[in-house]
Amino acid sequence: MDNSNDRRVRKTKALIRQSLTQLLSVKELNDISVSELTKLSDISRGTFYLHYKNVFDLFEQTENELVADVCAIISDLRGQAQWPSASALLDLFRYVATNADFFAAMLRVKETGFFKKLTEQLKPQTMEDWTALLPGADENMFEYCYAFVANGCTALVKQWFLSGMKESPMVMAHFAHQLTEHLFVTAAQIKNPS
Numbered sequence: 001m002d003n004s005n006d007r008r009v010r011k012t013k014a015l016i017r018q019s020l021t022q023l024l025s026v027k028e029l030n031d032i033s034v035s036e037l038t039k040l041s042d043i044s045r046g047t048f049y050l051h052y053k054n055v056f057d058l059f060e061q062t063e064n065e066l067v068a069d070v071c072a073i074i075s076d077l078r079g080q081a082q083w084p085s086a087s088a089l090l091d092l093f094r095y096v097a098t099n100a101d102f103f104a105a106m107l108r109v110k111e112t113g114f115f116k117k118l119t120e121q122l123k124p125q126t127m128e129d130w131t132a133l134l135p136g137a138d139e140n141m142f143e144y145c146y147a148f149v150a151n152g153c154t155a156l157v158k159q160w161f162l163s164g165m166k167e168s169p170m171v172m173a174h175f176a177h178q179l180t181e182h183l184f185v186t187a188a189q190i191k192n193p194s
Contacts, residue, residue, distance in 0.1 A: 013051060015041045020058055024106070024109060029055065029059055032055050066099065067121060069095065087173070096169070097165065103157075134146075156179070
């Protein structure tokens with residue numbers, strides 16, 4: 001495929017996503033029509049339907065792209081020797097801040113499965129993955145530790161948005177690092193009492 005076509009497609013999709021974000025800040029997902037999106041994006045309905053089946057498909061594809069991006073960032077971070085370091089977490093919070101408009105709009109959408117998808121995709125799959133994430137922890141406690149971290153991080157990001165993102169990504173990264181570091185140290189000390 002020629003680069004100019006590829007760039008044009010990316011630009012069109014970005015424009016549609018921007019229009020969706022704008023509409024989600026004032027309307028429910030169910031109330032947004034393809035006509036509104038195409039008018040706001042200044043594209044034809046035919047162009048919209050080249051890329052998406054309907055508004056829900058657009059939302060789901062955009063949500064899936066964000067999940068994939070966040071998973072890629074976290075996978076890279078997990079490979080670092082000092083995971084979870086504040087500097088490593090900074091990449092994640094910068095990404096969220098860069099895409100803040102869509103994240104804020106998405107958090108308003110009842111139908112979002114973003115955090116559930118993210119939690120499921122990031123969950124360790126092998127014993128090696130578990131021990132890398134929770135070194136020294138009792139393997140019977142892995143699922144509990146993961147649930148606590150995943151839900152805690154989700155709540156932390158949601159609260160950041162709810163409070164207007166007053167703190168910088170750097171402050172949030174340091175805060176998340178302190179919380180997770182303490183948890184990982186504690187997890188290594190907890191033994192299953194059974």
